[in-house]
Amino acid sequence: MAKTHWKKLTNPDYLGAYALDDGKDVILTISYVREEKVTGSDGKKDDCVVCHFSERVKPMILNSTNMKTITKLFGTPYIEDWSGRRIQIGIEKVKAFGDVVDALRVRKFIPAENVPKCESCGGEIQPRGNMDAASMAKYTAQKYGKALCAACATQLAAQMKAAENAEQPQEEANADE
Numbered sequence: 001m002a003k004t005h006w007k008k009l010t011n012p013d014y015l016g017a018y019a020l021d022d023g024k025d026v027i028l029t030i031s032y033v034r035e036e037k038v039t040g041s042d043g044k045k046d047d048c049v050v051c052h053f054s055e056r057v058k059p060m061i062l063n064s065t066n067m068k069t070i071t072k073l074f075g076t077p078y079i080e081d082w083s084g085r086r087i088q089i090g091i092e093k094v095k096a097f098g099d100v101v102d103a104l105r106v107r108k109f110i111p112a113e114n115v116p117k118c119e120s121c122g123g124e125i126q127p128r129g130n131m132d133a134a135s136m137a138k139y140t141a142q143k144y145g146k147a148l149c150a151a152c153a154t155q156l157a158a159q160m161k162a163a164e165n166a167e168q169p170q171e172e173a174n175a176d177e
């Protein structure tokens with residue numbers, strides 16, 4: 001039987017244990033998850049579930065262990081519902097092909113971190129498009145004078161526009177300040 005070099009288990013096009021600085025955990029935002037053809041180092045194509053992140057990192061191939069963990073974390077097995085969620089990823093030693101190798105594991109807890117809050121509704125500010133939650137908070141603070149979630153920012157923008165069109169007195173547009 002042919003032996004498997006551990007490096008064969010590490011596809012450089014995808015996030016791997018090698019990508020974590022000093023083996024430290026990373027917290028990432030799931031952008032979208034989908035099935036993709038992945039070409040292994042042996043040239044063989046396989047259908048894999050691939051998780052793309054909002055941050056500038058390589059996508060990660062999700063195995064069933066990690067998908068089960070994500071399902072438990074967020075209480076939903078539907079990949080569409082995972083978008084925008086934050087997960088913490090770390091390295092665990094696992095047995096593979098008779099060897100012990102470093103593998104990426106989604107941690108079994110929601111990452112503890114300071115999530116910026118919307119100054120209007122008090123809800124958590126979620127990442128949007130290319131912006132993570134912190135960037136959203138900064139962007140809205142610059143544009144509207146306070147950190148806002150996407151829904152409140154959209155609402156405020158519409159109110160401001162309506163106020164402009166109706167030539168309402170200033171108090172109306174600034175009513176909630």
Ligand SMILES: [Zn+2]
Nearest residue numbers: 118121149152
């Ligand atoms: Zn809000």
